[in-house]
Amino acid sequence: MTWTLLAALVLALGVAALAAFARRRELARMQAGVVERQRAVRNGAHQAQLSQPVIDLSRCLGCGACVAACPEERVLDLVHGQAVVVNGGRCVGHAACERECPVGAITVTLANLEQRRDVPVLTPALEAPHAPGLFLAGEVTAHALIKTAIEHGARVAREVATRCASPAPALPSGDAPLDLCIVGAGPAGLACALEAKKHGLRFVVIDQASELGGTVAKYPRRKLVITQPVELPLYGALKQTSYTKEELIALWQSIARQHELPIRGGCTLESVQRYDDGFVLATTSGELRARHVCMAVGRRGAPNRLGVVGEELEKVSYGLLDAHSYAGRRVLVVGGGDSAVEAAVALAEQPGAEVTLSYRRAEFFRLRGRNEQRLREALDAGRLQVVLDSDVRAIGAEHVELEVRRADGPQRRQLANDEVFVLAGGAPPFPLLERAGVSFDPTQRQAAPPAPEHGAGLGQALAAGFGFALATLAWVAWHYDYYGAPAELRALDPRHSELRPGRGLGLALGLIATALIAVNLLYLARRAQRWGVTFGSLKTWMTSHVATGVLALLCALVHAGMTTRDSVGGHALWALAALLVTGAIGRYFYAWLPRAANGRELELEEVHEQLAHMGEQWDKSQRGFVDEVRRELSELVRARQWNSSFFGRVLALLGGQRELRRRLAALANAGRAQGIEAARVDATLALARRAYSTALAAAHLEDLRALLSSWRYLHRWVAVLMLVLLVAHVAYALIYGELFDGGAR
Secondary structure, eight states: OHHHHHHHHHHHHHHHHHHHHHHHHHHHHHHHHHHHHHHHHHHTTTSOSSEEEEEOTTTOOOOOHHHHHOSSTTSEEEETTEEEESOGGGOOSOOHHHHHOTTOOEEEEETTTTTOSSSOOOOTTSBOTTSTTEEEOGGGGTOOOHHHHHHHHHHHHHHHHHHTTSOOOOOTTSOOOBSEEEEOOSHHHHHHHHHHHHTTOOEEEEESSSSTTGGGGGSOTTOEEEOOSOEETTTEEOSOSEEEHHHHHHHHHHHHHHTTOOEEETOOEEEEEEETTEEEEEETTEEEEESOEEEOOOSOOEEOOOOOBTTTSTTEESOOSOGGGGTTOEEEEEOOSHHHHHHHHHHHTSTTOEEEEEOSSSSOOSOOHHHHHHHHHHHHTTSEEEEOSEEEEEEOSSEEEEEEEETTEEEEEEEEOSEEEEOSOEEOSHHHHHHHTOOOOGGGSOOOOOOOOOOOSHHHHHHHHHHHHHHHHHHHHHTHHHHTSOHHHHTTSTTHHHHSTTSHHHHHHHHHHHHHHHHHHHHHHHHHTOTTOOOSOHHHHHHHHHHHHHHHHHHHHHHTTSOOOSSHHHHHHHHHHHHHHHHHHHHHHTSSHHHHHHHHHHHHHHHHHHHHHHHHHSOTTTHHHHHHHHHHHHHHHIIIIISSOHHHHHHIIIIIHHHHHHHHHHHHHHHHHTTOOHHHHHHHHHHHHHHHHHHHHHHHHHHHHHHHHHHHHHHHHHHHHHHHHHHHHHHHHHHHHHHHHHHHO
């Protein structure tokens, strides 16, 4: 007895210690996500420039499928058991999260469409409403993926082919206009050209660059280009899911040569004018006439210039194609986006290169996770120097002059320099598009349709389960004289050989129940995307998880003859029933708590924004008071919400208020000492008090969620117990059933 007690104590303490350690790790991970989101909000990186995910917390189940599916780092994370957007600026519109979500709780859409003036107004066919026959495709439509650009280009060509069923009327010169003129030889333009070739259209492709590739051709050497599984017209599916820039350009050039696509490089579009039944395009190589135009021109346009003395020098460039040419050079890179960071890191890897990255902001934002990691590695290795809060003021033959903003005022800094790369974005070709008839007025844009309510498939699963249960009840009622009889009398019934557990229908139902349990457990592998189980939608798997659980229990009940015995099989049946009940109760328990906790986090974020806005409205001499309040508040929240224990947070309900009053009183005295109006001090401290209460409420809701989520582990351990009993039951039936049957024969 004492040995059993000691072993039980060791086991209990070990499990408790592991649970506490796992809980601290989970809290640390959530805190990191919340802190990163707060930093992204401060920097404006919480919203993407183009596409971004929007999460409906009223539907999110917290399964984490979206987090696992996202190919970009730290765009999404799980906080309080639900998905949240941590760094929306890193989203590039893959929409893998949207496809994986089983309940339609996440939608990837263009942000702030009702306000944005950099998104063109288009019909579903990608046509400009005020310029019939003028289409846009690819990145210029505010969709950044190569996959999407290819789909756009092919869609435009198919639409033009449908409209060109009748031949074009001849011009006064006797020549018929082209069916289609494609402006831009990037992925959208190439796909459009291939689809046009497929439909036999008369078309031409023009591009201001001499080589095919569009924006991709301007990427640095050996840059990895993620394409996703896509299909090109007349070619089929690309054989790889990722290519380097050189591989992709070589493939496109090979396809263009194979199909003899009419591509005119070095031809810059100057204007697009409409005439009776088409367009006149003025280019540097002459005039073109076409019935339809596809503008696949991208969004970058002409590069932004610094407007400083010396920018006209030959050493100033606006793009980097090959970093290997700059070994041993003193280089300045200007910019803070992905292109600038990629170029700076690539240059810093060259032997003897001295590279400095100048960025006008206080910290980087909207960087992809991989670029942020490479930047950090280059800084840690000392290969790269970064000067934040800086602007280029002058460029000389052998030096560059920077102005660096410091707390005590701007300071001038001179760097020895051989090369300057200005990678500060570009001016999009919107004026050209507007002159051609494309509108960017958000009031003319159709409202985005509301996200459809997909549901979790629970209704269908419950309906199917109810139908199976009714059918089972009808079957048992039909054979009630057998199933209602004592076990010792059933052997005399002629149906016994068919309905008994070891023969006929009874055995078949037992095998079906076992197979259903196996399928039911595969849902966990599909949700975690393990062991290669990635086929099928997660919604279908979730529906199957519920339906197969109910059906497995019904089959097992009939297999057991509607009775249980004190045997391994009987215990397995009870464990299966307990598994179904714990799953249903657990779903009810932790369905609403994550929403409540995340709601408090959003409220806390709103209070922080109000404090920041308040500080911006005050005089510069008084902003230090608001900053001090925010620092004190952050320290209190960190101590109470994240770095405290469960019992510490319970005690904070009593002692924490006293500590809060003490700190707020000290802050009030500091505010009065600075001569700040009493009303302003009181308003600031009221927000601080509200923020503290909200953070504490979020912490207690998280504790409650964690406590009730432990029911999920109970559900899983019941599943393990049921599996052990099921395996033992099958083994027992195979061994002893064979012996007994052999004796009977």
